[in-house]
Amino acid sequence: MNKVTVLGSLNVDTILRFKRFPKPGETLPLTGKSIAGGGKGANQAIAAARSGAQTTFIGKVGQDQEGTFMVHQLTDSGVDDRYVLHSDAANTGSAFILLDSSSENRILIDGGTNQQVTPTDVEAAKEAIVDSDFLIAQFETPLDAIVRGFEIARAAKKRTILNPAPATKAVPTDLLAVTDLIVPNETETETLTGVHVTDEYSMIKGAEKLQALGVENVIITVGSKGAFWMRGTDHGFVPAYKVHAVDTTAAGDTFIGALSAVLRADFSNLSEAVRLANRASSLAVQRLGAQPSIPTKAEIEAAERI
Template sequence: MTNRVTVIGSLNVDTILEIPRLPKPGETLAMGDQSFAGGGKGSNQGIAAARAGAETYFVGKIGEDANGKFMVKSMTDSGVNVDQVTVTKEAKTGQAFILLDKNGQNSILIYGGANQVLSVKDVDNASDIIAKSDFLITQFETPIEVAEAGFKIAKKHGVVTILNPAPAREVPTSLLAISDLVTPNETECETLTGVKITDEASMIKGAEKLHEMGAKGVIITVGSKGAFYHTADGHYGFVDAFKVKAVDTTAAGDTFIGALSTQLKKDLSNLPEAIRFANRASSITVQRMGAHPSIPTLAEIEAAETADK
């Protein structure tokens, strides 16, 4: 059965600057190349879900500009329903400027733009779509009150809520209390719980703190190592990442979230299997350049699985 996934989130046009390393203060550094691609944590997650097989809907905001039209096309080309992506005259479409070094690591500057104009009213207008979903995903590149409004609608209708608490920031306990699955990386987990993630014991401690705050399930992603999971009933474990040579880590975490949502059961009973699938999808993303262009299709994920056997 195909999962129905709705994402509330950001839409950004990414400008990717390829550099040998980050410049020092006052230093001028030559770039290797420059390129443009669709991005934004929200839209990356929506496209990842759609390409990996979910029936996917998106709630977001763009400016009245060419970048906005570009983002809508990028989403619809991947099969994402954008009926609830609305246009504002108050701000330009969001943008991100990605400094990508020769080792595939990135540093990112974000202009929130129209993403920050997304409102509770926009979410209320999408309530029918949210109510009919299996999963609702959101992140922190749009206002937190928007995330909370969406999750409240979801909880009224038995929709499973997935909170990707990125970029890292403090989160109201009222939002965590209605988050079924929270998916921080090590830094984000420390911001949420005060627990520094260094080993399995600290991961367990961080997850237990998130359970105390209301989360039923926790996944702590640790980059190229893989992902740790912990459920409120005490089941936990670690799912190793697939070893590949990364050329660009942009959208790897977002691909993980989107792909995960396509496989997950609503009771979270198959977390390890869904994480393995999501790890596989991410391993493909990091081997390619850009955000939207790097996100794999279901056929590509299945082909990678077959090639490994």
């Protein structure tokens, strides 16, 4: 069983459903509204735990009902919440997810306490990082905290996985220097490298540019098409499973969490881990909501037998 620590965000998601996105100045009725747990960090941690990893979370919530709700979302899925801090300086993070009838989404985020995670907070969780096989982070918490977490992991010879989302060009070189695996989607790849991802050739060029920035192992996810991987000079493309998607909100987070649960520390099974992560993601997109959609290990195994 892999041990995974996730440093990241916790958001309460408000999901607004409608037939189509309104035009400027237009008013349209909702077809549905729901509340669910979210945040890229929390999604990835829950996906890792439900996929069988022993998972710990590092993050921060407010002294509010939303914070209590988010901690319960973690613990109900078996995630260790010892390093989830409570702050009265801001509210728990929140997100508003706009979802049309074709399952296209647009997301607005209020970072709240996610933006208050500090390097000192990460230092306090050093024991969990050192005891893990993998440390995962995204860009919904401050970069200096992520850099410190990755430095601790690298010093302890633990593997680091960076999901550079939301996309930003200002990725510190000292963060990339301590990143073992980077997992952007096609948009994030273009932001980081300038390569417009359209086919396998451009995926190779994008991955090579990411390697030139200092990260040897790369996965580029391309939505319903699948995922491209590169390890050293080896590379390949793993097609996605064809399903009817109803909500793609947590698809990428499910992919990363499930990947971390089965990936070997030497990345020798990277291609197979990507395939299993694709399977988990394909189950998630068939359900509504971020965390409610994330499958369990038993569900993934059952789908593998079909």
